[in-house]
Amino acid sequence: MSALKRFFVEKVGKTTTLSGEEFEHAKNVLRLGVGAEVILLDNSGKEYTAVVSAVGKKEMLLNLVREDACEREPKTPIALAFGYLKNADKNEFIVQKAVELGVSKLVCFSSEYSSAYMNGNKLERLNKVSKEAAKQCLRAVAPEVEYAENLPKALESLSGFKNKLFACEFAEKSGAEISSISGSTAIVIGSEGGFSRAEEELAHTKGFASVSLGKRILRAETAAVALTAVVAFALGELGEK
Numbered sequence: 001m002s003a004l005k006r007f008f009v010e011k012v013g014k015t016t017t018l019s020g021e022e023f024e025h026a027k028n029v030l031r032l033g034v035g036a037e038v039i040l041l042d043n044s045g046k047e048y049t050a051v052v053s054a055v056g057k058k059e060m061l062l063n064l065v066r067e068d069a070c071e072r073e074p075k076t077p078i079a080l081a082f083g084y085l086k087n088a089d090k091n092e093f094i095v096q097k098a099v100e101l102g103v104s105k106l107v108c109f110s111s112e113y114s115s116a117y118m119n120g121n122k123l124e125r126l127n128k129v130s131k132e133a134a135k136q137c138l139r140a141v142a143p144e145v146e147y148a149e150n151l152p153k154a155l156e157s158l159s160g161f162k163n164k165l166f167a168c169e170f171a172e173k174s175g176a177e178i179s180s181i182s183g184s185t186a187i188v189i190g191s192e193g194g195f196s197r198a199e200e201e202l203a204h205t206k207g208f209a210s211v212s213l214g215k216r217i218l219r220a221e222t223a224a225v226a227l228t229a230v231v232a233f234a235l236g237e238l239g240e241k
């Protein structure tokens, strides 16, 4: 039996109004009518089962049936910060895979060798990708994609994480034993242009350990997904059901 359709709303109450794009999708694409049962999500980590009670031209009303904790949210926070890439599809790919792998915090940043620039529409698009990915993998939270205008600001936004991993293509060896890692973990991946030596040194002053992903130079999107998956597995986030 396919899972109930999922919709993000600002806040869930006894009666909740679905409007905007989520309403259009529910009414015009999914053809949901009165009596249809859906899951409402408000990024609290809970899943709210609700039934459509009225359908208007621009919104629909839903009555709350019950709320449950979502068992697919990660137990250990993982953050992924990645250098914003020239190819928009690749940024979306990184966001989509990170959400599926259970990342709780997403930051894209510009750095010394960046050659792509962010704007409001692009950031909004990445947040839409996060929502769609969260719905698809049955999570209850769509991590917000934040933008940091430079690497120092990106590193600062990760200061609260216990483990700080800086994937560095010129690192001789890894300064962290990933297989035995535990606790909240932040991962930093460079853009196509990679990092400068000065950026690696800055990361070290902020408590980041350089991590090598081997002798091959991986594409940024490969490195982002690979390291996130390895960390998620080591933290038990990709384990048994």
Ligand code: SAM
Pocket: 166, 167, 168, 169, 170, 171, 188, 189, 190, 191, 192, 193, 194, 195, 211, 212, 213, 214, 215, 216, 217, 218, 219, 220, 223, 224
């Ligand atoms: N400009 C760099 C070069 O040509 O050597 C390549 C940067 S790579 C395309 C993008 C990012 O992926 C790097 O900044 C790093 O974060 C990560 N990465 C790629 N290969 C890696 C490796 N072998 N070890 C650690 N990180 C790697």
